[in-house]
Amino acid sequence: MQAAAVPSSSQPLARLSKSTFREHIVEQLRAAILSGELPPGSQLVESGLAHQFNVSRGPLREALRQLIEEGLVVTVPYTGTHVISLSVSDVREIHSMRVTLECFAFEQAWERRDQAFRDELLRRHAVLVGTIDDGDDRASILAELELHGLVYEASGHRLLQRTWSSLRGRLQLYWAAHHRAHAIRGPKREGHESYVAAALGDDLAAMRAELVEHMRRGGEQTENFLRASGQASNEKPDRQES
Template sequence: MDVVEGGSAPGWTLKRRTYRDQILEALRSSIISGALQPGARISEAELAGRFGVSRGPLREALGVLIQEGLLVSIPFTGTHVADLSPTEVDEIFSLRTQLEIFAFQQVWDRRDAAFAQELTRRHEQLLASIDSGDDEASIQHELALHSFVYEAAGHSLLLSVWNGLRGKLQLYWAAHHRAHGRRGPKPEGHLDYLRCALGDDFAAMEAEIREHMLRGFGRTQDFMRAREATQGPRTGRPAEPEQ
């Protein structure tokens, strides 16, 4: 869905909070839900009119979404909703696996009761969003669950790299759920992850991370390739590097 002349707004209304934050929430939700489809062009004039705001807070919100990787700014083309290629899905899978193993290596000997309590709390939040059938909330809570080990690792560069992946991860999880025809991950999908993260066997934790990342990956990759075969590459994607 292009946010251009004659388009339809997916039910956006603003409450009394910071305009930038409200716009961020509305646009992020629309991107993750698919109401704003990958490759859709973003029109500042159209959005400013629909939200009833000046372009200042709108541009701030768009800048944050570009930093998160949910939007891309393409020279001479404009700003578009980001899209993932099958190649990027492969890269996310391989990089994220190694990053999460490294993050647990950093924090393993410093885990304490507070670590266990917070990881368990985030897992319970994820389960609650799954039970409610809220796909967007489940993506945010799954992201929060996996983010915790990076936050706890005490490695600022690692956390920066992880934060740079957050937007693409949200797009990946949204595609993953659509590929499997469900809203949110399986309720039991993180039980082994949590058990190993709170256990004493790092080798088991490493094996679980690898297995966790593999679950459903092939089906999601097939889904992305089939979509590209039928619809072609979309605009909201950076150019592939030349070989």
């Protein structure tokens, strides 16, 4: 498999600290992955990346380790490190996991929703809308993660928070694929209004129903996009429901 190139940086990396080397590499590779410049399955060769970024392999490996933890990159013995592929089965699993996790998060956080929670939810929603208005797809993905992440932060459930953190990378890929499926530069501007209204309301059952509907929207089109683009070629067989 031929290694894909990432955009070269205009910043003089030699002047940066070791920690900033890592942060810069992570940012560049993450951006290339989410934009599709590094498509699913692209191999990341350490020697080539070290030369391209003009760094030693130390900070490069640290950067790759962070991307692995984020769920954007995987290392497989004898095959190397590459961008993860997102199959139709992955999309379905992400959907079912998110519904379960976020419903549970709201159950845990429901009585904790004070004025600070409400203000922060509205602030994060405003940030998301601003990124959409700016046409900044990558920023909108991160803003959407921050919006949905608030309820996990408010839940006070540490294991739930760690589980959410481990899912973020695949969600970024899922949303990037979803946006390409709809030929848009971010989610719909009004796409989170009902979510925010339910999260600020007094009916937990209505919040659960909104979550199911919110996460269902666009799922079928995303699956169709993955199939049509050939990104679902490594799809895992569907498991029998118990």
